[in-house]
Amino acid sequence: KVKKRDVIVKCMYMYFVISVSFSSTHWRMQECIKHGDVDGELKGFDLDLSNAVCRVAGKKCTYIYRICNSNSADGKFLPGKALETGEVDGCLGNVITPEREEVFDFSRAYFKTSSNFFVPPGNPRGFSPENIEGKRIVFFNATYTNMDCLKRLGLNGAVPLVESGSLSDVKTKVLEGNADALFAPRTTIPGVERVPGQYNCASGAGVMVLKGNADIPTWWNRAFQIVVESGEYKRICDSVAIKYGGYPVRCFDFQTNVIG
Known part of the structure; x- marks a missing residue:
């Protein structure tokens, strides 16, 4: 033990x-x-x-x-x-x-492995990964879901919000509108909504x-x-x-x- x-x-x-x-x-x-x-x-x-x-x-x-x-x-x-x-x-x-x-x-x-985008419930800003250029994307620190991953997926032009320090911090950025979406190696995160579709860059x-x-x-x-x-x-x-x-x-x- x-x-x-x-x-x-x-x-x-x-x-x-x-x-x-x-x-x-x-x-x-x-x-x-x-x-x-x-x-x-x-x-x-x-x-x-x-x-x-x-x-x-x-x-x-x-x-x-x-x-x-x-x-x-x-x-x-x-x-x-x-x-x-x-x-x-x-x-x-x-x-x-x-x-x-x-x-x-x-x-x-x-x-x-797989990764997903997460937005506020109801996706009020209408975020779509296919229209990611200029969108502010927040990442978890030290994970593979980063800008390199997005590039391999052909999702170019995002504005990275450098990896936040905790799940609470990341969710706050998304829920308060400081980020358009979270990109994470998870299938569900309480309090935010998963955008349809899964992405695999690994x-x-x-x-x-x-x-x-x-x-x-x-x-x-x-x-x-x-x-x-x-x-x-x-x-x-x-x-x-x-x-x-x-x-x-x-x-x-x-x-x-x-x-x-």
């Missing part, structure tokens, strides 16, 4: 950040975990999958909370101290984008490690394929809503001998 005082919350995703240790040699991996109970015990889809993969790979896995990445003043995605100092070996559940691949290496993706989420550290993705991918082919991946995916509730996990529909 992890003591409550050790919990660090990643500012804008509001997900707990954890690390994992593996052994054959002792590996440490970190993750954006979605669940934790009142006693501070870590749980959730990523942990269930990680434990299955580690078991198949013959690795010992342990988990702690740490910050995995940071952003520079201009929004560039940077390694966090835990990765840079070697305190952790990698991070689970991190979204794979071209910008992040310049700084990190990744395993195969193991769940899908290739999913997987294990993230420092650039050049190919060992973890190599053994992870081999073991993950076995987990998929055994049917355990699908069983873990299917059990998430019943076990944990909350936001659904969008798993891939992998077929036997087909991973990607």
